[in-house]
Amino acid sequence: MTDSPTPAPPVLHGERVTLRPLEESDVELLAEAVPADESAAPWWGTEPDKVRRWLTEERSTGLAIDVGDSLVGAILYSEETDPDYRSAGIDIVVLAPYSGRGLGPDALRTLARYLFEVRGHHRISIDPAAKNANAIRAYEKVGFRPVGIMRRYERGPDGQWRDGLLMEMLDEEFQHE
């Protein structure tokens, strides 16, 4: 475990996915692909600029999700470094042609292992829109548990505020294997 608040973005190997630092060309590709992707756009947004901003936010670390030579999506994490509130948060997008094959859960497990075992976190949270049933099911598969509804938590692409579901997973709830 390290206490460094800003370690270099890692390269991590899952069962099928490889997570590696996002490059500018990945960001550009995803900023175009995500808004055009029917299953991702309702949750990640319809504006390339917004997607670009999320992927490059300073407070989070963006990793590309690769399967072989193909970029299939992105996974981001942020770390709360206040010692009394230490925890990590994750966000993810897998492009529609690659979704429904367990690649999202593989990426989530791979990053969770790093955050628990290398970064020393004891709690990871994730906050899908309350109506994003596919995401909630995928996160439950990995070990995240619903905590509660955050009312009018985020503004969707239609401009309306919508509820979010706070989910979290503790170190002892994760299947480390």
Ligand SMILES: CC(C)(COP(=O)(O)OP(=O)(O)OC[C@H]1O[C@@H](n2cnc3c(N)ncnc32)[C@H](O)[C@@H]1OP(=O)(O)O)[C@@H](O)C(=O)NCCC(=O)NCCS
């Ligand atoms: C949510 C997401 C990360 C899940 O990753 P994934 O690789 O598709 O995960 P899985 O293959 O395990 O699919 C999870 C479940 O949802 C279903 N599913 C996933 N994508 C689906 C889709 N587009 N349409 C219908 N079902 C879908 C899968 O069949 C699976 O169901 P099962 O558990 O009954 O088999 C990915 O689908 C995604 O990025 N979606 C769009 C963006 C998004 O919602 N991001 C999360 C924002 S918080």
